[in-house]
Amino acid sequence: MVVPAVIYSEQTRFTLCYGVTLTATAEGATLHAPPRTVELTELAEPQVRALSTLARGPRTVAEIAAEAGGADVAPLLDRLADGGWLAATVRDAGRDLYTIRPFERPVPRPEHSLPSWSATLSKFAVLHRDGGGFVLEHPRSWCSLRIHDPRLLALLDGLGSADSDLPIAVKTQFADDLHWGGFLVADGWAEENEPGARDWSAADLWLHRLAMRHGPGRAGADDPARAAAARRPAYLGETVALPAPADAVDAAAGAPLTIERLGDMLYRAARGQAAQTACGAPATGDSPIEVYPVVREVAGLAPGMYHYDSAGHRLRPVAPADSPSVRRMLASSADAYAAAVGAAAGEPQALIVFGARSGLLSGDAAPGGYAAVLRQTGALTQMLALAGAALGVGVCAQSFTEAAAFASATGNDELEECALGAIAVGMSGRR
Incomplete structure (x- = not known):
């Protein structure tokens, strides 16, 4: 040159x-x-x-x-x-x-x-x-x-x-x-x-x-004040503590989907620093991926949409079961779920929806930006599928979800937190 x-x-x-x-x-x-x-x-x-x-x-x-x-x-x-x-x-x-x-x-x-x-x-x-x-x-x-x-x-x-x-x-x-x-x-x-x-x-x-591509994130992306502002504020409402996972895994196919099994899946696949590391995110404490179980029929857990607090292994209510947005999200997954587990399956018993906080899409939280978050979401989906298989839970990953319904149910602007996809959950062999 x-x-x-x-x-x-x-x-x-x-x-x-x-x-x-x-x-x-x-x-x-x-x-x-x-x-x-x-x-x-x-x-x-x-x-x-x-x-x-x-x-x-x-x-x-x-x-x-x-x-x-x-x-x-x-x-x-x-x-x-x-x-x-x-x-x-x-x-x-x-x-x-x-x-x-x-x-x-x-x-x-x-x-x-x-x-x-x-x-x-x-x-x-x-x-x-x-x-x-x-x-x-x-x-x-x-x-x-x-x-x-x-x-x-x-x-x-x-x-x-x-x-x-x-x-x-x-x-x-x-x-x-x-x-x-x-x-x-x-x-x-x-x-x-x-x-x-x-x-x-x-x-x-x-x-x-x-x-x-590797390289630095956007200017100011690593500012602690900016990162703190980007964290998800806690949803209001009485929290639901999830049971600690059992030492021995009961993988009986066809058994009812319970709060214990759902909690086991979330604990093994989506809890805290272990999930960040497995998904390729640095262990900063600020994973950009948020996890939202949408419950239709889970023994021991009231129907509705929840946010999973991975640090405390607990659920926080987000939207009631009769919310039109919650109904839309469950209905949108019915066809893919039925095709995966049986034509008569209908809606899944639960739908785990993934969201991403836009303020954590760059910098130390997610070098590589939105594309890196998509890869992390894929890894988290696989971890949930493997955990479900070990527990006898049937799962069906889907690369779509009702983005407008998600925004309405959570009350979040899509530019602040967007829906990335979901995984439908039901019992293996259920027809």
Whole structure:
């Protein structure tokens, strides 16, 4: 890769990427951004000062060199840029235009620019806003672009898409960087019909790639005050203590579903830190997954919807059995349950619904965000199914539930806590 100072104007500012931790060592320094780590050895003292400058915020090459005592910092910047450790903010006339933010090692720059008359935005590119402005992302890219100057938005479909008062050098550089990041393609029709690409929607590919990508969560996601606010407030009403699980498992098929069996399932699969660890969530005490048993016919337990307090192994009432929302959730699972355990099964005796608190979908609680929570929900579903099988309980996992009914029954806005799926529960061999 060419030294960044050669490619971009002298106004361009560089800084270490968000989430990169700089640690001084006896040999030089270490850069760490999970899952990547690089040891920078045999660094002279001016280079170490340059790294400290980059960690403090955006600086031009001249400013970095000055703070390093006038040393030649170009080789260090080139090494950092080649490894994907540097974010670059391109500027013109003293104004920030856009920032390239790598999260992995950059690909080589294309040898040739795209023709301005045919270049178009990739079908997978996504433009959205966050607290800092516009962000352009692509699930197959090695970087994201933060757009500071709204005049650039008209150029996202290529140089010929709109007039602009930006200098031609700036527009050309922007188009080259869009091409480099994979945001612009030479032929949109070809991309739409490319084998493989045509079978993916932007949303599906995004979910897949985000599930596989490591990296820091959203800014502020690890703030203790934010995490505390995201925890589920306790539901009101008299709690129902669940019996402690028996040492010996009675797996008699066809026996009635009781509070003891339901409690055993929840204890073995969904209780506290053990469930978080088995589901792949860090043992922080703040699992993003909430568990809601919806009871129709369980001996020893009144019908209705409950929230499972995994720390205390107890249930808290959420909604009564005659609630239309509770009835809808049970009815929606009837067909899948009947197909799994027998045509005459009807509604399940209980339905265990999974919810997710949005405030815990990123950061330490759930690195990987929503996609990671889906994987954890799948693991929890499997654990409940295995526990049910050991207890002689018939289960039927389902990848859907009545989202609107869940929101109505819990009184939660879907953006604060959303339904993820459910598992229907009944006795094995029941017809």
